[in-house]
Amino acid sequence: MSAIEDRPIGFGRLKRKEDARFIRGQGNYLDDIRLPGMVHMAILRSPFAHARINSIDTSAALALPGVAAVITAKDLETLGLAWMPTISYDTQAVLAGDKVRFQGQEVAAVIATDEYIARDALQLIDVDYEPLDAVVNARKALDADAPLIRDDKEGQIDNLASPTWEAGDEDATDKAFAEADTVVARDIIYPRCHPAPLETCGMIADFNPETGQLDIYNGNQAPHAHRTVYAHVAGLAEHMIRIRCGDIGGGFGNKVPVYPGYVCAIAGSIVAGVPVKWIEDRSENLMSTGFARDYIMKSEICAKDGKITGLRVDVIADHGAFDSTAQPTKFPAGFFHIVCGSYDLQASHVKVKAVYTNKAPGGVAYRCSFRITEAVYLVERMVDALALEMKVDPIDLRMRSFIKEDQFPYETTTGWTYDSGDYHKTMRVAMDIAGYEDLRREQAEKRARGELMGIGVSFFTEGVGAGPRKHMDILGLSMNDGADLRIHPSGKAVVSLSAQTQGQGHETTFAQIVAEELGIPPEDVEVRHGDTDKSPYGLGTYGSRSTPVSGAAVAVVSRKVRDKARAIAATILETRLEDLAWEKGRWYVKGDREQGVSIFDITKRAYSGEALPEGFEGGLDAQVIYDPPNLTYPYGAYIAVVDVDPETAHVKVRRFIAVDDCGVRINPMIVEGQIHGGLAEGIGIALMEVITFDAEGNCLNGSFMDYLIPTALEVPDFELGETVTPCPHHPLGAKGVGESPNVGSPPAIVNAVIDALYESHGVDHLDMPMTPARVWAAMQGNAEPPQ
Template sequence: MTTTEQPAHADVGFGRRPRVEDARFLRGKGQYVDDITLPGMLHGAILRSPHAHARIVSIDTSEAEAHPKVKAVITGATLESLKLAWIPSLSHDVIAVLATDKVRYQGQEVAFVVAEDRYSARDALELIDVDYDVLDPVIDAQRALDPGAPVIRDDIEGKADNHIFDWTAGDKDQTDAAFASAEVVVKQDMLYPRVHPAPLETCGSVAWMDPVSGKLTIWCTTQAPHAHRTLYALVAGLPEQKIRVVSPDIGGGFGNKVGIYPGYVLSVVGSIVTGAPVKWVEDRSENLVSTSFARDYHMHGEIAATRDGRILGLRVDVLADHGAFNNTAQPTKYPAGFFHIFTGSYDYPAAYCTVKGVYTNKAPGGVAYACSFRVTEACYLVERIVDCLADELGMDPAELRMKNLLRPERFPYLSPTGWEYDSGEYPRALAKAMEMAGYEQLRKEQAEKRARGELMGIGVSFFTETVGAGPRKHMDILGLGMADGAEVRVHPTGKAVVRLSVQTQGQGHETTFAQIVSEVTGIPSADIEVVHGDTDNTPFGLGTYGSRSTPVSGAAVAVASRRIVDKARLIASAMLEVSPEDLEWDRGKFFVKGDPSTAKTIQEIAFASHGTQELPEGVEGHLDAECVYDPPNLTYPFGAYICVVDVDKGTGQVKVRRFIAVDDCGPRINPMIVEGQVHGGLADGVGMALMEVIAFDEEGNCLGGSFMDYQLPTALECPSWELGETVTPSPHHPLGLKGVGESATVGSPPAVVNAVIDALKPYGVRHVDMPLTPAQVWRAMQGRPFRT
């Protein structure tokens, strides 16, 4: 018997390990939705509204239908007959699949053409004649609730305004009292502009309703295949076992691929109507104009403090622009996501926020783009206003932060808005970042440059995230509790397969989730296959977003792997004829205590579990285990960031010269992948702070509909990132892991903005809204005297 003998293997457990998925990605061999080709497949294209707000008078599809290559033209009327014109949104609203009564934003879906090829489908769109009666649009969220403002959602019975929700968190009276007693109060308005996740791969789907088996298979760009399947079942009334959702390789999600888009539903309807598979893939403009945007938070912050810099309280009032349909993704109880973590990383007793959501004539969506359910906005608010306070007090912003950061002995810490931070060593992380940056020296250099009239800025930010949603008892999406399943199966030869409910979009799950199994069982990572993204082959779970894969699904995998080891112990006890308690586990093998020569490896045990070995009473054969993990709390990764910029006085051009990022996500499964996640998030932060914005003109025309207008950062705008780490395990995650996928996107924009404002200090500038384009910076400098 040689199959179970394993060579000594370095590839066990946590550590740097090249991404296994890169073998195919780097060779151009990834299988994305658009790579899927089925026999007889047809192609769909969507006709979109040119207007932001207009009544549909009539739609004439006759010419398009007469096109020789067109197989079907679907309008809102077709869908109404199927009861599919409207579907539930992620926020207990509805969204139109195809407009029936009105169009409510530019780019909204109006008709769907199915043709023999993509080009004919697109050509035929030109042949559809829609008669619109153009209405006044609501573009400025601040005007949405004006008396007499056009009512966008007149489809909702009795709706006479554009109000969506009011939401509050924290204690108002206590906060008012803190402000009344404060020596210093600083107020600041700030906008987190509308931005877009803009993944490299746009959204798309291939749907095939097999008329023989009655089975509907949907290959689509989704971050949450199981949740999508359940929603298709609920909405279309199809039996859930007859629906298979497959999420193949995904070319970036960043939150863009959480929801169900009309295009996905239309490809399904197209397949039902034509009896053939139908592919729909949107182009870049369609992606930027019509799919889930991010942010669009108009925030007013007030911070109260003592003259010597002790923070006493924070008050925030937010106007949230949700676009034409309320389709933001977050657990049901939290219409403003996790924004109420806005108290940040500081120790003070009083905080209160109000958030008001409004409809405007813009694309729906709202939280996507590495947002951790609005922690991005919350972190920006607190980190910007703390800098405003430092400016008011004439205090160094790092010193002000150090003075107020939560101390390690405060954990677990219950925040004034109800979060229980699991663990943290904040001052250590900030001290480390300052040391890496050479903070004192940088301030000296800055003073010298200022004296010469040069603009150099140093920006500090500290963030606390809340990721890993979440405990089932108070977190769900559309009624589905946020638990995730995992299954581990060890084959007779000691190789294994782990099946996940979550789905990678580039985060490297095929690498890291094998490492989790390996860490616990001692089976080499290379011997473990990761299966995900296919509802027919994986256990149920809510999917990947809010950096929840490691905190939730990673925990499920760890627990299932421990169950494997527990079972292996019982089998080993039979093999070695000793009681289980007399066995010692040395990752990958059991031996009789005090006698390592008796060891049975996990591979030998796996074979025995499938072989003729007599098993102990009550132990079934085979070495399999599963787990459904309901997280007891979220995890709270944190970090300290320092950004150094130079600003060109003549042009307002900002150059990010250095960026120091100290992240703490607990132990790192794969430090290389974590660093990659941080690199990406830092680039996101530079992009949002300096160049990204989806803007609209007064008529509601989207001005960010291509990469010519919607600027993304490249290597040219990014410095060589300087990364550091501290390790504070989560006390409740089985392996102490916290999520990290969105940390840098959350933490970096305020560091960049704080740096630019710091550079502009000689001009008396306290705040400028993102994006800090040269024009924006230059305008801020105008008319202000240079003070040294």
């Protein structure tokens, strides 16, 4: 074998290929791009949460030297760009014309020769606002006398954004509760938080009036879906729009939606005939782009004979002023009804209603598969509340109530089919790493000395990899992904994807899949993505779809190439297809391993003038569109150990044990990096991250001085473990992991804080974030900290 064939290939702890350019400062982000003749755009945003717009005077701004244009809603009406669809089949004003419905809503856009002049001009636009009463509490928004927010919608008489959605069996659930020997109820809030990616949102739009071609540079998570939306909004032929996504400084769901700023940039380029660049600042990102969570959840849980039997949930989802929640069309409440969690319930019933409020549109899937994060938080808090009531160890209650290994595939009481799992084993691995019994003894000793130590547990099952064509689409677009693979005459390969990386290591992981399937060294596989002219159509990256869907597509397309290579090998070896066997990198004759031909020699033959199988036209390539048969269901057991300072109420996460089962791991190092990042985000959500509003609808967290995110000082050295239960329907047995740590960590930390405070202070419930002020108020017997 040649030296190139001797190099290690396939799965394993391969260092990320893309990191070399990042650590050298050679990344190519949106703000690095400069185009000839490019001008800059800035957006005027409303200072009010709810106000009528009586007039807009732009004359002073237009008179400022360097200003090329000022765009208002009236201008967009002329262009046919006044309204845009959201991904929940709602409509959203690109620029407010009649009234503003949340603080930070887009009112006007200025185009100028540089960004400083554009921002200066914003101060010269005179808007006559007539303030209206605002409502930022979702419960109050449902009151009969609440101000009507969406009076632009014909027939809208209240602030409901959608009809109540239900899942499960209400009668069976009532029966389970009637027969139960223990029932616990809680009102639980998952507060509004923000993905806060390092790189904010932005776009460069370059419309050529002579050709009608629109080139877009934009760091978004679903380039093909964005292109389809822009084609509809702007009335352009889709093939005349090209989106190119370079390196993206984080997404976490924040870069899934189409924002009004994007449409304004397109309109600006159409008006000006030159490239228009818009980059939002941090305050704009925090105040007006896609939020997450903001759920008010009322729940009851019951048990009989020491086992959880039933769950009842009633949810109010705050969607802000426009319903732009990212979720499949047929599931208006997302996958919230995976609220059954990891438990073998007798029955469950869940109701969810969406509500308009005078807040920025919310509902992005912040490192979350369509509301599963909120559902897991609810059920894991309820299980701990039930364990407190029953005076049993929270792990013991979980172990008695888990779905058993021999019950898989398991259909939940709300209709989802979990593919595989061994929950008991994963929980035991976490307990072993933590030294659970020793921890409980340490806790008892510290309690005797008046120290506040808490141990919190969570166990989650997540549904990722949306989705099967028959069940899932967004805006009518099926949630499938494509992959194209071509092996060049030199033996080098290029695989093109519809997935879009924002730091997950796609260039490495997908190269490893091709390497494993074909025996080509991963460094010889180039991964292309982020260019709609050069990649197959697909619905992008969110909901942990990368490996479950795009990874499966890459595996399938590699196998199609391998099958083509088999036919060529049969011609070279002068034998029948059925007489050949595959080993990594070569086909050989069964029973005679020496008689074989490598993938490299097969590739040479594919491009040569020598004989090929009948019907072959040369070359070695394939294309697929992968339609997953089901979601995949990763799961995990998390244990958090916290210390609460009795004098300051500061919570310190001292240890965090995370045992994830994400099926087969392609690159364990990348998996561990994803888990580390998600756990850090989970700690931030549990302890400090929250977007709040005053009674007038003013956002109180418009900068990183007010919206705190965790640093290395707030996170411990994570202790990771794993179990491996392959997904039975995924070509590689993989399940996905990118969102799991964000799903499982907040309830573990909250449960730990309550565990620390319950015996000494009687605290049996506390909502996130666990700030010192909130924890101190709870220790003093107050439900909320002083304002």
